[in-house]
Every structure is written in structure tokens, then in C-alpha cells.
Amino acid sequence: QKEVEQDPGPLSVPEGAIVSLNCTYSNSAFQYFMWYRQYSRKGPELLMYTYSSGNKEDGRFTAQVDKSSKYISLFIRDSQPSDSATYLCAMSGDRDDKIIFGKGTRLHILP
Amino acid sequence: NAGVTQTPKFQVLKTGQSMTLQCAQDMNHEYMSWYRQDPGMGLRLIHYSVGAGITDQGEVPNGYNVSRSTTEDFPLRLLSAAPSQTSVYFCAVGGGAHQPQHFGDGTRLSIL
Numbered sequence: 400q401k402e403v404e405q406d407p408g409p410l411s412v413p414e415g416a417i418v419s420l421n422c423t424y425s426n427s428a429f430q431y432f433m434w435y436r437q438y439s440r441k442g443p444e445l446l447m448y449t450y451s452s453g454n455k456e457d458g459r460f461t462a463q464v465d466k467s468s469k470y471i472s473l474f475i476r477d478s479q480p481s482d483s484a485t486y487l488c489a490m491s492g493d494r495d496d497k498i499i500f501g502k503g504t505r506l507h508i509l510p
Numbered sequence: 511n512a513g514v515t516q517t518p519k520f521q522v523l524k525t526g527q528s529m530t531l532q533c534a535q536d537m538n539h540e541y542m543s544w545y546r547q548d549p550g551m552g553l554r555l556i557h558y559s560v561g562a563g564i565t566d567q568g569e570v571p572n573g574y575n576v577s578r579s580t581t582e583d584f585p586l587r588l589l590s591a592a593p594s595q596t597s598v599y600f601c602a603v604g605g606g607a608h609q610p611q612h613f614g615d616g617t618r619l620s621i622l
Contacts (some may be wrong), residue, residue: 407550431608442514442600442613443553450608487553491608497568498605502552 405488405501413509422501425469429499430452432464433486433489435472437503443487447473464492479494513537514603514617523621531586531617533601541606542584543568544576546597547616553600559584560606570574576580 405422412418420434431450435443447462449455455462461474471490475482488501511582517532540577543601545568555568560576573595575587598618602611 430611434608435613440616440618442615444611448610485519488609491605493608496553497558498611500553502550 403488403490403499404500406504407502409505409507411507411509412478414478414480416478416508417484418473418508420475420486420488420504420506422471422490423469424471425497426490426492426499427466427469428492429466429469429490431491432471432503433463433498434460434462435489435500437487439484446486448483449458450510464486466473468502480508480510482506490492513560514601514612514614516599516601518617519615520618521620523588523619525591525593525621527591529588529591531588531599531601532550533584533586534582534616535584535601535603536582537603537612540581541604541609541611542578543602543605543611544574544584544586545571546570546595547600547601548597556586556599566609569604579620588619593621595619596621 403424416463434447437443452466459476463472485503487503491498515534540561544556545553557576559565598616600616601614605611
């Protein structure tokens, strides 16, 4: 089993819809969870950074962590065409500084 | 991306040539990393540094060298370019001590 799994998509949704992006992981030592957005021909941009379980909200974005299920989610409300990008999840543990990335999900918001 | 500058943005090399990819940061962060990103493979760690004078190998270090003489700069050297090194290379600043990483906009490298 891969350490971090993420559906590559593409995921196409109409403008205004709620988007749900997800990652599963196998390492129970992961404590820190991140979501990055990557536009075409650009570097990944940090969107959300959370610790342990629970929810974190920032504008239209909500990050959710369920450590018991080893499952993290990113919700985008009122999706816009400008949200079209690749979204990467990432995580790290207490004992290892390295950040493990998912392979990314391509998201298309249809006007 | 503010704070992390990568040069050049694009480069085409012939097999066997060498070159250096530059990464400079103004974030005063000790931790810097180099990744390559290939379709279907995601981000793979090449080398990283936890401070000036300290470097270590990542997941795919073969064919690459790094050095870290200053906090600001972390160059990546391709010693003898091979077509398998065709990729997009990203420099990241941060990470370690449970901090997220911030990326540059990448260098797109083609090896013919």
C-alpha cells in the first residue's frame, strides 16, 4: 500500500458546486496535514495546514482530518473557474521531517 | 511564488552536458529541498538541506549533486544529463520542525 493515495481525476464540476477532494494514508504517525494548489506551469502553493484531527476553515476552503480513518479532505464551497488546478495533499509526522505528497487531483470547474 | 526564486525557467540540454539549477530564498529559512515532478509520479525528493554546510539525499538522488554554502542559496547540479532527467524541478523552502514548504515556480528541463 502506498503511503499516501490520491485519486488523480480529472474531476469536473459545475461552477458554484461544492467540491470534495480526498486523500487516504497508511502511516498512523502522520500528524501534520497540508493541502497545496498547483496551477499549470506554476509551483505548488500552500492552501491549508492543519495539525491532528478536526476541521479548519479559511474562506471558501475547509480542511478536514479524520485520523481514525486515516482520511483527509478539502472542501471548496461556491467553486469558481479560478479554482481549476491540481490539488496535492501532503503530510508529515513527529519523528520525520520529510513531507510526503500525494500525486494530486486535477480539478476542472465548468463555467 | 514570493520568497523562492528559481532560474532558469526553461532549459534544453543535450545528453552528457552539465548544468546548475539555481534556487534562492529571502525567507531566511534553514530548510531547503529539491524535488522533481513527473506525470503520474508526483513530487519526488532529490536532495535536501537543513542548513548551510549540511545536505542529505532524498528519494531519487542519483545523477544530482547539491551544496549549501549560504542560507540563501541551494543549487542543484546535473553532472552528465540523461534523457531520464527530463522533468520539472522545484525548489522548496521550509519543512522540518513541522513547518509547511513553500515552492518556487520551477525549472522545466528537457534533455535531448
